[in-house]
Amino acid sequence: MTISQDSAAPLIVVVGSTGTQGGSVVDNLAASDKPYRIRGLTRDSSKKQATSLAERGVEVVQCNLTVDNVEGIRKAFQGATYIFIVTNFWEHLDGARERAEGKAMVDCAKEAGVKLLLISGLVNVTEASNGELTKVFHFDAKHDIVQYAKSVGVPYVDVQASAYMSNIVTFMRPAPLGDGAYVVRGTWTPGTKLPYIDTLHDYGLFARLAIESDEFNTGDGKALSAWSEWVSFEDICNSIVSEISGKRVTYQQITEEQARAGMGQGGMPPHAVDDYIDMSKFHEFVWPRVFVETDLSKLARRPRTFEEYAKTVDWTSVLP
Ligand SMILES: NC(=O)c1ccc[n+]([C@@H]2O[C@H](COP(=O)([O-])OP(=O)(O)OC[C@H]3O[C@@H](n4cnc5c(N)ncnc54)[C@H](OP(=O)(O)O)[C@@H]3O)[C@@H](O)[C@H]2O)c1
Known part of the structure; x- marks a missing residue:
């Protein structure tokens, strides 16, 4: 299917449409056999990713999603049946800002009378670790945004991304x-295994499930994990990447002190x-x-394995 231009089709507003998660939401809804109108938000509608979206029939709207631009967010969300929101901690490294921007988007989604708000949330690590791990700010802030949605009574679903397979070419290059x-x-x-997803290709499959499945689109705050398989660091490096790239790649465990020193030398601030x-x-x-593993057989297609x-x-x- 293509992206619908029919005013009778439901309208989904996609925050982060030029990025990984939002881009995947656009692609996977465009692939659905159900029609959707799609409005993609960006801070710069002249950038390549935005003009490509416009060429495919996405209504590209320029909007800076900051707390001093609530009027702009309100306008960008107007008329939406569904809204997908994601916040980007790693761009500014500020959990309080992430939380505030998420809450502003939740408020505007509620005002827009949205049928279902899809939130890219994460686990509350402080709670899940019984207070042992209190500094995973970018997880806890996302969980707080989800809790805020619950408190204001907007219909929502929490679509949690697991670890990106693409970290192997970014953070963990x-x-x-x-x-x-x-x-x-x-x-x-x-041997530590994490649940992984090819986010750009497959995250939107789970957003599509959240909208199209009567099990998840009830608006009562269900959470679903966007994942594909559990893979260890050793298997990713020593087996999968080594075999496919033809280069010898190994995983090496280092101490916390060594990791802290390396990140500090790389300019990462202490709280990050x-x-x-x-x-x-x-x-x-x-x-x-x-x-919690989402049953992958419920998806419109199978998500990619790491290989x-x-x-x-x-x-x-x-x-190189
Ligand atoms: N790496 C992992 O393993 C992993 C796992 C789970 C969750 N996450 C989370 O994923 C989040 C990032 O999502 P992503 O990977 O989709 O990010 P991304 O690919 O870097 O894209 C970020 C998107 O957000 C938009 N954006 C950022 N600030 C904006 C603003 N002020 N106003 C309007 N749009 C704005 C950008 O749009 P423009 O630049 O076009 O304006 C872009 O489309 C992070 O918070 C991270 O914690 C990561």
Whole structure:
């Protein structure tokens, strides 16, 4: 199917439409056999990703989603049947700002009388760890936005992204060792498995499920995990990426002190380093206990495995 221009079709407003999660929501709703009108938001409607969306029939609307622009958000959300919201902690590293912007979007979604608000939330790590891990600000802030939606009584569903497979080419890009081999360093024990998703390709499949399935579109705050499979750091590096790229890539566990020093030297502010370290502990010790697997057979198609994702990467530019 294509993106509908029929005014009778439901309108979905997609925050972050030029990005990974929002872009995936656009792609997967466009692929649905049900018709949707899609309004994609961006701060810059002249950028390449925005003009490509417009060429595909997305109504591109320029809007800066900040707390001093509530009027702009209100206007951008007008007439929406569904609204997808995502906040981007890593752009500004400020949990309070993430929380405030999320809440402003929730308020505007409620005012718009939305049928269902899709929130890209995450687990409350402080609670899930029984108060042991209190510094995963970007998880807790997202959970607070979801709780706020519950408190104001807007119909919503919480679509939680698991770990991005693409982290292997961004945050966790293998570093050259100088002898043709590469290494990924982290504090996780090598066998630690995380639930992964090829976010750009598949996150929107779960948003589509949230809208189209009577099990999830009830508006009473159900949570669903956008995931595909559990994979260990060792398997990603030593097996999948090594075999597909043809380069020798290994995973090496380092101490917390070494990780802190590395991130500090890289210019990461101390609170963001704390966030990353506590998140790693959450991944290893808490996530396997609290993660709820969405039944993948309910999706419109099967999401990619890590191996399938890795085959789509141009490794010659990642590992030159
Ligand atoms: N990496 C992981 O493993 C992982 C896992 C789970 C959750 N997450 C979460 O995912 C979130 C990021 O989502 P993403 O990957 O989709 O981000 P992304 O690819 O970097 O895209 C960010 C999007 O947000 C839009 N945006 C940012 N600030 C905006 C503003 N002030 N007004 C309007 N639009 C704005 C950008 O639009 P323009 O630039 O076009 O304006 C862009 O479309 C983070 O908060 C992170 O914590 C990450």
